[in-house]
Amino acid sequence: MGYGTRVAIIGAGSVGATIAFALLLQKITSEIVLVDIDKEIVRGQILDLSDANFISSTQIHYGTYQEAGQCDIIVITAGAKQRPSETRVELIERNYKILENVIGAMQPINSGSILLLVANPVDILTYIAQKLSGLPKKQVFGSGTFLDSARFRLKISSLIGVAENAVHGYVLGEHGDSQFIAWSSAQVGGKPLLEFSELENVDKDALAKEISGKAYEIIKLKGATYFGIAGCVSSLVQCIILNQRLVRPLSTFIEEYGCVLSMPVVLGKNGIERMIDVHLDSNEKIKLQQSAAALKEICDKYIK
């Protein structure tokens, strides 16, 4: 994979179009194929995005599901979004059907394609896409808690006065209400985060709530979130194209729990290369098990 890479985005709403715009700015892909069931939306987005084409070397155009199925990377954002105070899991009925239609319409999907799930509930939809697409599991994963981890790193960076990328720490488990912060492994400059004096008087439970509640807050204020996820997804696309092998918390199949949730993984040109068995203390292990149990119960309802 390199320059010449074709990226398809299925779902040209706020999230899909913002990812397309971020990719245009990055100039790391030669072509973006945008697909949406709503022909007017997708035509409008293409006309608008193509006005920004002069700052990019990336061509953007409308495509069919079949064309999308032949692209190197296929980003799936098609689906309903949360209404204020609605949980991500409550979207499953609507978004399961949409995902089933989208994957069916793309078949036969190129055996080398990478499917990157973004629509919610992203962990459950990733599990379903792994079953329906016929692709190896390492090529089908979700943006997971990468966005939540970015929110966590932003918060910590402001508390202790370092750059966000100097904060090595993860939010893990579900990209949803059962997520948790892996405090015991988080560090800055090799020093455990919990040893920083700036964190001594910080209420950790309240901070975790603030992170997991951030999407709800944004949705209440402006109806949707899309810039943060577009930053995450465009950087994941770059990581794949450039074979950067960055470690990111992504929705991936966890053998031990029989479900998909976020753990740190190494991401390269062929998808997920391996999982990093991050240290968790006993309390965090319980939270991971609870997150897995909550997700597995729903997954089992949809796919036997």
Ligand SMILES: NC(=O)C1=CN([C@@H]2O[C@H](COP(=O)(O)OP(=O)(O)OC[C@H]3O[C@@H](n4cnc5c(N)ncnc54)[C@H](O)[C@@H]3O)[C@@H](O)[C@H]2O)C=CC1
């Ligand atoms: N994983 C994450 O961190 C994040 C996930 N999301 C999720 O992304 C999804 C999209 O959100 P928005 O773009 O804000 O919603 P939106 O309503 O703006 O766009 C959704 C688009 O999907 C299209 N669509 C519906 N059925 C389709 C089908 N069968 N084929 C192709 N396109 C289809 C709709 O026509 C619409 O244009 C939601 O599920 C939302 O919860 C949003 C932000 C962050």
Ligand SMILES: CC(=O)C(=O)O
């Ligand atoms: C909507 C969503 O999943 C988020 O912003 O985290």
